[in-house]
Amino acid sequence: MLKRLISIIGTIINKTFYIIFKIFGIELSNEKYKEILQFIKFGLVGLSNTFIYYIAYLISIHLGAHYFTGNAIGFIVSVLNSFYWNKKYVFEASGGIRKSIIMLLKTFVAYGVTGLLISNILLFIWIDKFYIAETIAPLINLLVTIPLNYFINKFWAFK
Numbered sequence: 415m416l417k418r419l420i421s422i423i424g425t426i427i428n429k430t431f432y433i434i435f436k437i438f439g440i441e442l443s444n445e446k447y448k449e450i451l452q453f454i455k456f457g458l459v460g461l462s463n464t465f466i467y468y469i470a471y472l473i474s475i476h477l478g479a480h481y482f483t484g485n486a487i488g489f490i491v492s493v494l495n496s497f498y499w500n501k502k503y504v505f506e507a508s509g510g511i512r513k514s515i516i517m518l519l520k521t522f523v524a525y526g527v528t529g530l531l532i533s534n535i536l537l538f539i540w541i542d543k544f545y546i547a548e549t550i551a552p553l554i555n556l557l558v559t560i561p562l563n564y565f566i567n568k569f570w571a572f573k
Contacts, residue, residue: 467492
């Protein structure tokens, strides 16, 4: 059922962009069109990741965890969500269980070294130096982490 829903959403996105491009007289190569659709799918997965991360982060903070701990918990939960949906629908990677585990490890390493580290540094700056609320600071981080995560996934984690 979920696969069918994803397929319907994909069809709607395809037809919508086809119409928009036709209206404005924009002609794209098939490859460029696929890249745009891939980025849109990545954005949709990213929205779900953001929601999942933020809810996990807020719950952790509400339960008394330090914002670094909340960030790590939200990160782990959202990376697992991201890995599944990006592998299955955005970058359409295939392979057996061994390849999936290797991809998952690469994804965790990539995010861990870059996304989580950068996110924690930025949280420290926003919260401890600029006194921005713990509930708002992670939202500001999205301006940096979303583009970074897209390029890490596209050019490294799912290769």
